[in-house]
């Protein structure tokens with residue numbers, strides 16, 4: 001009995017720890033670094049992107065593109081920059097003059113003079129009448145540049161804005177947990193091409209859903225039906241939901257490398273696959289049956305997230321697995 005009590009107490013602690021301490025632990029994502037001075041998390045993106053794409057990338061990660069609120073934050077980020085990214089010469093910041101030429105505002109609508117506005121001498125100069133985005137150099141000075149230039153950038157998440165999805169163990173409340181399958185899912189109702197969908201799930205620390213049982217196919221079918229009821233349908237190119245399988249070197253496989261025929265679920269719809277080499281990306285009809293589609297069609301898609309299994313943690317600790 002004493003042992004049972006101990007086990008119960010341990011489980012209780014484990015659950016309480018999961019539920020209440022993410023902010024205390026200052027935990028957002030493994031790829032973000034916490035800075036105490038500004039009580040925020042930051043990530044340097046070293047793969048350069050255009051201005052709008054940089055902003056979008058941060059939002060996919062559940063963050064926003066960084067701009068310094070003040071000298072204090074500019075100093076903090078330059079220190080992190082010097083410590084971790086010695087080769088990056090400049091970063092895009094979340095300031096632009098997209099609405100009216102020459103009126104520089106943060107992406108959340110604040111005039112630049114209300115935040116950090118340490119322009120380099122002679123800037124902003126709107127060179128070639130074509131500079132609406134803003135970069136910060138290593139020395140902390142700002143310059144307006146062409147938004148089509150590709151530059152590294154930094155994403156930011158404040159500790160106070162952190163919301164933890166306790167069931168799914170991620171900082172994203174859009175994922176819902178299914179107890180039977182022990183997985184979390186998010187239905188994306190903004191249609192995207194297959195590769196973009198794949199990258200979107202990846203940015204959310206998840207993956208384009210891989211169906212490995214009839215039960216999972218049923219669950220995703222129900223999710224889709226429910227999402228379609230809730231969402232106004234635009235001009236969809238295909239009534240389909242992209243999934244994490246594709247034709248690779250002539251063989252239908254999941255994105256984790258398992259042949260589709262061995263994946264636990266491979267029920268094709270009527271006449272499918274019918275696209276040959278023109279349709280190499282995987283999707284399901286709204287009824288759950290699979291189809292092949294052109295990869296650049298824009299479709300709904302579902303991301304899947306694995307959850308650390310509490311009972312496995314328990315078993316490992318007590319050696320209680322049979």
Ligand SMILES: [Ca+2]
Pocket residue numbers: 123124125126127131143144145
């Ligand atoms: Ca300039």
Ligand SMILES: [Ca+2]
Pocket residue numbers: 272273274275279291292293
């Ligand atoms: Ca097809």
